[in-house]
Amino acid sequence: MSAKCTMFARHALLPNGWASNVRLSWDDGGALTQIETGAQLQTGERVESYVLPGMTNLHSHAFQRAMAGMTELAGEGPDSFWTWRDLMYRFALAITPEQMQAIAAQLYSECLRYGYTSVCEFHYLHRAPDGSFYGNRAEMAERVIAAAQEVGMGISMLPVLYSFADFKDQPLRHDQRRFSTNVDEILGLISDLEKYRSAKVEIGVAPHSLRAANVKQIQELVKALPKQRPIHIHIAEQMREVEASLSATGQRPVELLLNTQEVDQRWCLVHATHLTSxxxxxxxxxGAVAGICTTTEGNLGDGFFELPEFIEAGGVFGIGSDSHVSQSAVEEIRWLEYGQRLRSQKRNVASVKGQRHVADFLWNACLQGGAQAAARAVGGLQAGYRADFLVLDDEHPNLQDLPSDLLLSSFIFSGNDNVIRDVYVSGEAVVQQGRHVHQDRISKNFKRCMRELRSLS
Known part of the structure; x- marks a missing residue:
């Protein structure tokens, strides 16, 4: 084994908690092969103070990174998710494949810097602006995968089934033409993308929602999907969606899904904001994952996930940055907890018997949920998993002289500095000293892309 494939951590977050004097070893393919605790430092060995597993971003629409911050202007009437969606559709109509790759590369480089080492890309921008498929049907999805590979991000690509504008199979609007797909087309896209599957790339599927794909389609799609692939769906994000579902079917969205589909651990129910007990x-x-996207849900005025009740029920959950008003895993987790505090007027909401440290509980729970949603061997420093980890800045004042049991509390709930110094994906350093190793090229392409897009407005 080459020397570059080991690291000595004075403190490392392992599945059973913090451990001291840990040697991480991985193979040339980027898989962890051995975790030694209580190890002796060897001469010339690379040493870091604080090492922890990287997080999975379980819900991403990469192209929306380019419009973050551009919709914060009040309209003449009440603004909502639905008025924001109209603006998003108009923006989506303009993006070229080259711009898609530049935007995704910029986004993923930012996500890496702020603690995400894997992403689940809920990808529905399939067609050309005129509504036809590109000559290469998978052109746009391949551009997103290329961006992930360019920056070193692990990815679960989820081509989206998007057939209808609303319940009762209402036809798509003209401004939704780039999203249009049926079951056969999605299965064709999955087949086209199979060649990319590897330890760093998984291919799953995403029925957009029960508004945009009907029950029969989803059943057909899931039946044809190879086993063990991830299945993601937007659900119960807005009360208007819940009311429309009740009007059209007599059932709430989650109720309808559970009653008509064989929901299991492959599924990630994104948002699930409005739930009954x-x-x-x-x-x-x-055993499905609840995909909570707090910063986007806050930005769009969606509401609050029923987190305390879900935790009490033993539910699995993870975090996603969705529309990318934030790319920070820390901010996502922080506001997951703070939202619940504001709602309940209590503190330290997300805790369980045996783990009273809120930050530790949330980070580890989101590692587990994110890994399950990605259907990849990530989210833990253990043999057989990917060597995806974060190195914290041991010289930052927030981390000085802290016992390990307070480290995540300071990391998540103290200040706004990014204390992540280096990031490794599959054993390769992709962020060093807080900067992506290819940041100059990535930023140059993104800036050019944004100049082009803004010139169209």
Whole structure:
């Protein structure tokens, strides 16, 4: 084994908690092969103070990174998710494949700097602006995968089934033409993308929502999907969606999904913001992941996930940055907890018996949920998993002289500095001293892309 494939950590976050004097070893393919605790430092060995597993961003629409901050202007009437969506559609109509890659590369480089080492890309920008497929049907998805490979991000690509504008199979609007797909087309896209599957790339699927794909389609799609692939779906994000579902079907969205689909651990239910107690229990019982995107849900005025009840039910959850108003895993987790505090007027909401440190509970829970949603061997410093980890800045004042049991508390709930210094994905350093190793090229391409897009407005 080459010397570059080991690291000595004075403190490392392992599946059973913090451990001291840990040697991480990985093979040339980027898989961890051995974790030694209580190890002796060897002469010339690379030494770091604080090492912890990288987080999975379980819900991303990469192209929306380019419009972050551009929709914060009040309209003549009440603004909502639905008025924001109209603006997003107009923006989506303009993006070229080259711009898609530049935007995704910039986004993923930022996500890496702020603690994400894997992403689940909920990808629905399939067609050309005129509504036809590109000559290469998978052109846009391949551009996103290329961006992930360019920056070193692990990715689960999820081509989106998007057939209808609303319940009762209403036809797509003209401004949704780039999203249009049926079951056969999505299965074709999955087949086209199979050649990219590797230890760093998984290919799953995403029925967009019960508004945009009907029950029969979803059943057909899931039946044809290779086993063990991830399945993601937007659900119950807005009360208008819940009311429309009740009007069209007599059932709430999560209720309808659980009653018509074989929901299991492959599924990630994104947002699931508006739930009854029965739905909370149902998701937890089936072992599906709840994909919580707090910064986007706050930005769009969606509402609050039923986190305390879901935790009590033993539910699995993770975090995603969705529309990318934030690219920080720390901010996502911080506001997941703070939102619950504001809602309940209590403190330290996300804790369980045996783990009273809120930061530790949330980080580890989101590692588990994110890994399950990605369907990849990530989210833990253990043999057989990817060598995806973060190195914290041991010279930062927030981390000085802290016992390990307070480290994550300071990391997540203290200040706004980014204390992540280096980031490794599959054993390769992709961020060093807080900067992506290819940041100059990535930023240059992104800036050119944004000049082009803004010139169209």
């Amino acid at each position: 029965q739905e909370v229990q149902g998701i937890a019982k089936q």
